[in-house]
Amino acid sequence: MFNAQGESLVPWRLVENWKCVLCGKCCINHRVPLLFKEYARIEPKYGPRSVEPGEKEFYLRILPNGNCFFLRKKGKLFVCRIHNEKPYACRIFPFRISRTAKYGYDELSFFKYGGEAFHVYLEKNCRGIVLGEPSLEFTGRTIPRFLQLYLETVADRKVPTELC
Numbered sequence: 001m002f003n004a005q006g007e008s009l010v011p012w013r014l015v016e017n018w019k020c021v022l023c024g025k026c027c028i029n030h031r032v033p034l035l036f037k038e039y040a041r042i043e044p045k046y047g048p049r050s051v052e053p054g055e056k057e058f059y060l061r062i063l064p065n066g067n068c069f070f071l072r073k074k075g076k077l078f079v080c081r082i083h084n085e086k087p088y089a090c091r092i093f094p095f096r097i098s099r100t101a102k103y104g105y106d107e108l109s110f111f112k113y114g115g116e117a118f119h120v121y122l123e124k125n126c127r128g129i130v131l132g133e134p135s136l137e138f139t140g141r142t143i144p145r146f147l148q149l150y151l152e153t154v155a156d157r158k159v160p161t162e163l164c
């Protein structure tokens with residue numbers, strides 16, 4: 001399934017597990033939108049070259065080689081130079097969470113957490129996704145952790161995610 005940005009999404013019920021393999025793919029040729037408060041924090045600290053304007057909002061700058069301004073290569077792996085303060089869009093990747101079945105798959109995306117209903121999808125182009133029957137680790141730990149991130153970000157709190 002593709003959304004308006006042409007991204008391919010898969011509902012959580014078709015995913016066995018997800019673990020970041022530090023491939024860096026989501027940091028290359030990937031436009032990262034910034035919340036205004038993120039822009040206000042990042043631009044003064046890292047300079048005007050770290051961000052770029054869009055039509056309605058600011059984004060992290062994409063360098064001419066396609067890399068995010070903050071992407072660094074460490075041996076064969078890619079790491080984020082601002083891991084502890086990366087924007088929300090990066091912290092929640094590759095998950096997409098909403099209160100409604102925004103991207104379809106009503107039943108396959110439905111996830112009940114804390115008595116509330118959510119719809120959970122993953123961006124299929126992430127290399128850390130293993131398709132299959134959802135594992136206990138995925139449903140019991142991984143998805144709840146991202147749901148906490150989704151909920152707590154709304155309340156402006158930070159939850160650690162993978163080192164990607």
Ligand code: SF4
Pocket residue numbers: 019020021022023024025026027093094125126127128129164
């Ligand atoms: S989140 Fe996915 S695409 Fe991004 S670095 Fe990790 S495995 Fe690669």
Ligand code: SF4
Pocket residue numbers: 026027028032060068069070071072079080081082083086087090164
């Ligand atoms: S995780 Fe870091 S390097 Fe990757 S897009 Fe986000 S800010 Fe850039």
